[in-house]
Amino acid sequence: MDKDHPSTRPASNFASSPVDLPAQRRYGYEGVTAVDRELAAILSTDVAGFSRLTALDEERTVRALNLCHGRIAELVREHAGRVFGQHG
Structure with missing residues (x-):
């Protein structure tokens, strides 16, 4: 060698x-x-009980999910990251 x-x-x-x-x-x-x-990290999330929560109160569940998604996206951008595959 x-x-x-x-x-x-x-x-x-x-x-x-x-x-x-x-x-x-x-x-x-x-x-x-x-x-x-470039260092890459992938974050995948799941909502426990999403179907049950949606059945109980769809609007509230979607609103809460959007708030969480928005905060996560904000933190990602603060650290020079990017969010892809967003819905809506």
């Missing part, structure tokens, strides 16, 4: 030098540049 090959070096070596030109030439990575990465 080649100790200088990028796949065998510790990750800390990459952090300090995002573009290792000699390794690019040696291993055929010419033209490779640093990659922007």
Whole structure:
């Protein structure tokens, strides 16, 4: 195993030098540049007893659900996130 090959070096070596030109030439990575990465998290929610609550008072249940959804969306935006797949 080649100790200088990028796949065998510790990750800390990459952090300090995002573009290792000699390794690019040696291993055929010419033209490779640093990659922007984005961390993603997915939040999925469920409402316990939604059918029962809707049967008891549909308008109140939908209003409460919309309030919760709105607050969650607000928090997501405050932390530079985005909400997708919204209904209505």
